Amino acid sequence: MKTWMIGLLLWILPSAAFAAPLKVVATLPSLAALAAEVGGPLVQVEALSSPRQDPHYVDARPSLILQLNRADMLVQNGLELEVGWLPPLLLQARNPKISQGAPGFFDASQFVHRLQVPAGAVSRRQGDIHPGGNPHFLFDPRAAASIAEALGQRLAEVDAAHAETYRNNAAVLVKRLRALAAEEAAKFAALPAAKRRLCVYHESLVYVLDWLGLQEVATVEPRPGIPPDPQHVAAVLQTMRGGGVHVLAQEEFYPQNTSKTLAELAKARLVVLQGGTRFSEGQHYADHARALADTLFAAFSQAAP
Numbered sequence: 001m002k003t004w005m006i007g008l009l010l011w012i013l014p015s016a017a018f019a020a021p022l023k024v025v026a027t028l029p030s031l032a033a034l035a036a037e038v039g040g041p042l043v044q045v046e047a048l049s050s051p052r053q054d055p056h057y058v059d060a061r062p063s064l065i066l067q068l069n070r071a072d073m074l075v076q077n078g079l080e081l082e083v084g085w086l087p088p089l090l091l092q093a094r095n096p097k098i099s100q101g102a103p104g105f106f107d108a109s110q111f112v113h114r115l116q117v118p119a120g121a122v123s124r125r126q127g128d129i130h131p132g133g134n135p136h137f138l139f140d141p142r143a144a145a146s147i148a149e150a151l152g153q154r155l156a157e158v159d160a161a162h163a164e165t166y167r168n169n170a171a172v173l174v175k176r177l178r179a180l181a182a183e184e185a186a187k188f189a190a191l192p193a194a195k196r197r198l199c200v201y202h203e204s205l206v207y208v209l210d211w212l213g214l215q216e217v218a219t220v221e222p223r224p225g226i227p228p229d230p231q232h233v234a235a236v237l238q239t240m241r242g243g244g245v246h247v248l249a250q251e252e253f254y255p256q257n258t259s260k261t262l263a264e265l266a267k268a269r270l271v272v273l274q275g276g277t278r279f280s281e282g283q284h285y286a287d288h289a290r291a292l293a294d295t296l297f298a299a300f301s302q303a304a305p
């Protein structure tokens with residue numbers, strides 16, 4: 001571009017177009033993808049973890065402190081999913097803009113319909129149980145739609161000059177996600193009930209099961225966060241064989257040895273799901289959610305009757 005053209009552009013475009021974008025840091029890639037879509041070019045979004053990492057145990061590298069220190073807004077999953085790594089990072093980042101209670105602190109779990117909220121007191125002996133409810137709602141586009149809507153509102157608050165853009169972007173995304181959720185649910189509803197049963201590795205697909213009308217018969221982990229032992233694995237195998245379960249699903253970051261053995265012995269398909277949106281590769285949340293549903297649907301349709 002010639003220099004005079006740049007000069008002309010600078011003169012024509014309102015100065016707001018050159019304002020620095022709002023720096024949004026999201027703990028998980030799917031949250032980053034939602035924030036990037038709601039914010040568009042007005043925001044610059046970074047994810048603190050990759051979809052190939054278990055969100056319970058993200059490596060608290062010092063570079064994450066720097067990202068948090070510079071952020072105008074933090075988007076977290078909540079329900080203690082990040083409790084093992086985020087609080088110390090936040091403490092060291094010393095950024096009042098994103099401290100709990102500040103407008104720049106956004107907790108996605110506040111805006112979703114929660115499942116598996118424990119009725120009584122929770123003890124460590126039950127495994128990695130989250131007292132506020134199951135934190136793995138990001139696979140469910142219905143939850144993502146609620147989060148997108150709330151993100152639109154919050155961004156409008158934090159950056160009032162562009163409030164309308166944020167709300168409009170959010171509305172478009174919400175509509176698309178709700179349509180996707182309904183379309184996929186209808187597809188699964190056509191499968192016979194006896195086929196819609198599966199075994200999962202970790203208790204992380206409850207929102208997906210609720211969305212797609214699937215039934216979980218067993219988990220490979222005896223309790224959340226506790227690795228499988230031979231006795232439990234034998235029980236799971238018996239359940240799978242007895243119940244005619246032919247699908248075993250897990251995220252890519254969980255170990256696959258036990259699942260592979262189980263799948264082989266039970267004549268089941270092992271479905272390895274993406275741990276989240278491939279945000280750093282430019283994937284959109286909706287494409288991730290659709291791929292997840294399609295992968296599961298293929299497994300259910302092809303699995304032995």
Ligand SMILES: [Zn+2]
Pocket residue numbers: 056128136202203204224
């Ligand atoms: Zn979990």
